[in-house]
Amino acid sequence: MLGSDICSVFSDVELTAFTLKDFDITDLDSSVAAIRKIKPDYLIHAAAYTNVDGSEQASDNAFLVNGIGTRNITMACEEIGCPVIYISSDYVFDGIKNGPYHEWDMPNPVNQYGLSKLLGERFVASLTNRFYIVRTSWLFGKKGKNFVDTISRLLVERNEIDVVTDQVGSPTYALDLAIKLKELIGRGYGTYHITNSSYCSWYEFAVEIARLRSSNTKIRQTTSDVFKLPARRPPYSVLNNTMLRLEGIKEVRPWQEALKDFLGQ
Secondary structure, three states: OHHHHHHHHOOOOOOOOOOOOOOOOOOHHHHHHHHHHHOOOOEEEOOOOOOHHHHHHOHHHHHHHHHHHHHHHHHHHHHHOOOEEEEEEHHHOOOOOOOOEOOOOOOOOOOHHHHHHHHHHHHHHHHOOOEEEEEEOOEEOOOOOOHHHHHHHHHHHOOEEEEEOOOEEOOEEHHHHHHHHHHHOOOOOEEEEOOOEOOEEHHHHHHHHHHHOOOOOEEEEEOHHHOOOOOOOOOEOOEOOHHHHHOOOOOOOEHHHHHHHHOOO
């Protein structure tokens, strides 16, 4: 999902778009060989194991891809002096802070997925000083599984949908994230939060999708404990894009505007 939008946004520069067919990031030797061969000026590391509940049931998969895989990419980049841009997650936080999270707030993940993404962050920060750690949240886009497509499908299939109100975050359009990544590259290294501005609960997000879809399906409020999913979710994972502002980069537009564009309204 994010990779396809990165390819679109960076279409005016020479770009190599690696996939799993090219090499497996969990294999150090093949990662080093592939990256050494093309010698990129920058590398955006967007590969990840993103199954949050699957990470609880098979945590080694998450740690292998998000942790060891990120270590391998970083080592390969460091060998050739290439800065790495690592895409991380709001789920590195526990969600109990009374307000949006700044980049310097202390991570404390409440599930194995968040822990694996934090492991990746620590490998990046410890193995190179040429890095951008970019945390984002609630991604939706034209390719790949996402909440907007799921709700859009359910609006057609069902008369009623239950959506949780006790998880709050910032929906982020993958295209908008890719645009900001392009603006960020070449600026000062460090950890950045990049999300669409404003925030909502999953319930409020679903209601807005239904409104834009002109759907009459009833959306009912519920809470996370009803679904009994394997992984805990942070109740409040809103990210404050503080470092973007300090770096003089314009904040991303509100998620409502991005959603409207995504749905072609």
